[in-house]
Structures are given as structure tokens and as C-alpha cells.
Amino acid sequence: MGDPIALFERARAGDRRALARMLSLLEEGGEAAARLSAHLFPYTGNAYVIGITGPPGSGKSTLVNALARAYRDRGETVGIIAVDPTSPFTGGALLGDRIRMQDVAMDPGVFIRSMATRGSLGGLARATQEVLRALDAVGFQRILVETVGAGQVEVDIARAADTVVVVQAPGLGDDIQAIKAGILEIADILVVNKADREGAAATLHILRSMLSLGQPAVIRHHGQTMAIQRVEPATEGWTPPILQTVALSGQGIPELVEAIERHRVYLEQSGEGEARRRRRVAEELAARVRERLWARIAQRVGRARLDGLVDQLVRREIDFSTAVEQLLEGLG
Ligand SMILES: Nc1nc2c(ncn2[C@@H]2O[C@H](COP(=O)(O)OP(=O)(O)OP(=O)(O)O)[C@@H](O)[C@H]2O)c(=O)[nH]1
Ligand SMILES: [Mg+2]
Known part of the structure; x- marks a missing residue:
């Protein structure tokens, strides 16, 4: 029961309780989690990951529910990760997600996991990656990751998907302020949800003009908030379609569903999919090394001495290079 590898085998065989326990174990971290993570890694890389991000209340969960149903109709299994950066585990948002996804929640071909921040946001990003890989390893063919596109971490989590769907809704994203947070530049597909609501056409229009990226004049005209060039230049060959939905x-x-398939084919045929995967692996490797190294340094040096160095920096008694040298001293 306690053996994480045995847990994985049971989860792979379809035991949902074993899967849930395995995910909790991975989220907790520590030695058993590391062993489990290493064990399941060779089984990963098969799922197609779709990120769904956008402002609160834009209809992401409803859309995830509808997408999951569509994939189930095609006979595919679906893992859903709902990332909530602020609510505690017992919070309303989680409950809300459950209710909104109730439809698919009863289906054995669907597995829903809600994640909430415990500790740092960086910790959340890492835990989400672990859970995602676990769902991939046990064989879910599609994995839908819902995040509120509010801050950098949520954006980063969404960006780790193969296809990123950015959801807007009338009344939420009508002004450019609401759409600025680096969110458009990660979109592979844009969705104006709640197309049944008033103002949908206006939202559509704003998005269209914001995405007319061939015209730098538009960007300059609006200043910094309009700096919406795509972060990844290699996706030049893909123009994000803007769709309208009524998720309800x-x-x-x-x-x-069709747009996501077209993007998938594009990723495959252009080589961009492979390039993205490489880039993500490299980024995660660097992040993990940074984290481990910093933890080691902080432990070796100790809180008091770290604080002392910060004090000295604040007072300009030493400079950053000197402080870094002092910290790295004797690290080997
Ligand atoms: N009119 C209309 N309402 C919708 C549509 N899609 C979702 N809603 C409603 O909008 C509200 C929010 O939907 P959610 O799916 O929870 O939105 P969300 O983006 O997941 O919200 P958070 O996770 O809290 O950020 C719910 O009351 C939905 O029933 C739609 O297409 N049209
Ligand atoms: Mg939601």
C-alpha cells in the first residue's frame, strides 16, 4: 500500500483511488515523490496537453467540461487539472469547479484533479507539472489544464501545454487592461466565450485588432500595454484563430475541437511541437538546478548570514558580485 511504485502500477491499471493517492504523494514532495516521479518519467510524453486560461468567470470550467465531453465522444480518455492559485483546498472555487464539471465527473474515462497553492507559487507550478506527468504516465490521452490567467505563474503553467486556449468573455475583456497581462501572446487559439451575451461582438472586434500583429503602428500607438508580440518567434507560421463559443x-x-486539431497538426508538421517540448525541458531543468543550488547555499550559509548580506547590500557596503562570490565560496 505504501509503496509508491505499487501505487503507480495500480493507478495504471485503472484504480482511481490509487491514482488520487499517488497524486497527493507527488504534491507533497520529498523522497518518495522523487522516486515515484523518476519511475514514471519514461511512461510520459504521450498525452496531448491543452491549457485553458483566461480571466475569472470567463467560462473556463464550463468550456473544459464541454471539451472533455467532446473528447469522450471520440473515445479518448481525459485528465483535467484545475489550478486555483488562491483558494484553499476546501474553498468555494474548487467546489464550483466540481459542480461545473459534474457532467464529466461521473465518467470513468475522466479524472479531475484540483490544485491549490500551498506555499510558493513556484511550488504550485512544479506540483502541477508532476501531476500532469502522472496523468500522462497512467495513460490519459488528453489533459486539460485550467488556470486563471492572472499572474506570471499561471501564465507559465498554461504555457507548458501543447496548445494554449485563451478564453475571454464579453464584459470581462472589453478593455485592453484586462487583456494585457501577457495573456494574448501565449494564445494558440482565442475563444470569446458567452457569445450569447451582449457585447460579444465588441470583444471579438477588440481581440481581432489586438492580434493584427503585422501592424507595429497599432502596437506603438497604444504604448506598452499593446506589446503583444508573441513570445515564441518560432510560431510565426501560426495565426491564432479567434472563435466564439457558448460553453453552456x-x-x-x-x-x-477542430481548431485544436489543426494546431496539433501544425505543431507536428512544422517541427514547432518538438522545439517547444525541448525548450520546456531545458527550462524545467534550469529551474530545478537553480532551486536546488539555492536551497543548498541557503542551508550552508544560514539565515543569519544571508540576512547580514542583504543588510550590507541595502547599505551599499558591498556589491552584488561580491555577495555572490561570498555565497558561492566553498560550494564546490
Ligand atoms: N451565458 C453564458 N454563461 C456561461 C457560458 N459559459 C459559462 N457560463 C457561466 O459563467 C459562469 C462562470 O463559468 P465558469 O465555467 O465557472 O468560469 P471560470 O472561468 O471557470 O471561472 P473561475 O474558475 O472562477 O475563474 C457560470 O455561471 C457559467 O454557467 C456561456 O457560454 N454563456
Ligand atoms: Mg473555473
Whole structure:
């Protein structure tokens, strides 16, 4: 029971409770988690990951529910990760997600996991990656990751997907302020959800003009908030389509499924998919090394001495290079 490898085997065989326990173990971290993570790593890399991000209340969960149903209709299994950066585990948002996803929650081909921040946001990003890989390893074919596109970490989590769907809704994203947070530049597909609501056309129009990236004049005209060039230049060959959906009724969902498939084919044929995967692996490797090294240094040097160095920096008694040298001294 306690053996994490045995847990993995049971989860792979379809035991949902074993899977849930395995995910909790991975989230907790520590030695058993590291062993488990290493063990399942060779089994990963098969799932197709779709990130769904956008402002609170734009209809992400409803959309995830509708997408999951569409994939189930095609006979595919679906893992869902709902990342909530602020609510505690017992919070309302989680409950809300459960209710909104109730439809698919009863289906054995669907597994839903909600994640909440415990500790740092960086910890959340790492835990999400672990959970994602675990769902991949046990064989879920599609993994849908929902995050609120509020801060850098949420954006980073979404960016780790193969296809990133950015959701807007009328009244939420009508002004450019609401759309600025680096969110458009990660979109492979844009969705104006709640197309049944008033103002959908206006939102669509704003998004269209914001995405007319071929025209730098537009960007300069609006200053910094309009700096929406895509972060990844290698995706130049893909123009993000802008779709309209009514997630509640399912309107526009087949078109969204099709757009995701087109993006998938694009990623494959252009080599961009492989390039993205490499880039993500390299980024995660660097992040993990940084984290470990910093932990080692902080432990070796001790809180008091670290604080002392910060004090000295604040008072300009030493400079950063000197402080870094002192910290790295004797690290080997
Ligand atoms: N009119 C209309 N309402 C919708 C549509 N899609 C979702 N809603 C409603 O909008 C509200 C928010 O939907 P959610 O799916 O929870 O939105 P969310 O983006 O997941 O919200 P958070 O996770 O809290 O950020 C719910 O009351 C939904 O029923 C739609 O297409 N049209
Ligand atoms: Mg939600």
C-alpha cells in the first residue's frame, strides 16, 4: 500500500483511488515523490496537453467540461487539472469547479484533479507539472489544464501545454487592461466565450485588432500595454484563430475541437511541437538546478548570514558580485 511504485502500477491499471493517492504523494514532495516521479518519467510524453486560461468567470470550467465531453465522444480518455492559485483546498472555487464539471465527473474515462497553492507559487507550478506527468504516465490521452490567467505563474503553467486556449468573455475583456497581462501572446487559439451575451461582438472586434500583429503602428500607438508580440518567434507560421463559443450550450465546441486539431497538426508538421517540448525541458531543468543550488547555499550559509548580506547590500557596503562570490565560496 505504501509503496509508491505499487501505487503507480495500480493507478495504471485503472484504480482511481490509487491514482488520487499517488497524486497527493507527488504534491507533497520529498523522497518518495522523487522516486515515484523518476519511475514514471519514461511512461510520459504521450498525452496531448491543452491549457485553458483566461480571466475569472470567463467560462473556463464550463468550456473544459464541454471539451472533455467532446473528447469522450471520440473515445479518448481525459485528465483535467484545475489550478486555483488562491483558494484553499476546501474553498468555494474548487467546489464550483466540481459542480461545473459534474457532467464529466461521473465518467470513468475522466479524472479531475484540483490544485491549490500551498506555499510558493513556484511550488504550485512544479506540483502541477508532476501531476500532469502522472496523468500522462497512467495513460490519459488528453489533459486539460485550467488556470486563471492572472499572474506570471499561471501564465507559465498554461504555457507548458501543447496548445494554449485563451478564453475571454464579453464584459470581462472589453478593455485592453484586462487583456494585457501577457495573456494574448501565449494564445494558440482565442475563444470569446458567452457569445450569447451582449457585447460579444465588441470583444471579438477588440481581440481581432489586438492580434493584427503585422501592424507595429497599432502596437506603438497604444504604448506598452499593446506589446503583444508573441513570445515564441518560432510560431510565426501560426495565426491564432479567434472563435466564439457558448460553453453552456455547446455551441462552437466542435469548431474549437477542430481548431485544436489543426494546431496539433501544425505543431507536428512544422517541427514547432518538438522545439517547444525541448525548450520546456531545458527550462524545467534550469529551474530545478537553480532551486536546488539555492536551497543548498541557503542551508550552508544560514539565515543569519544571508540576512547580514542583504543588510550590507541595502547599505551599499558591498556589491552584488561580491555577495555572490561570498555565497558561492566553498560550494564546490
Ligand atoms: N451565458 C453564458 N454563461 C456561461 C457560458 N459559459 C459559462 N457560463 C457561466 O459563467 C459562469 C462562470 O463559468 P465558469 O465555467 O465557472 O468560469 P471560470 O472561468 O471557470 O471561472 P473561475 O474558475 O472562477 O475563474 C457560470 O455561471 C457559467 O454557467 C456561456 O457560454 N454563456
Ligand atoms: Mg473555473
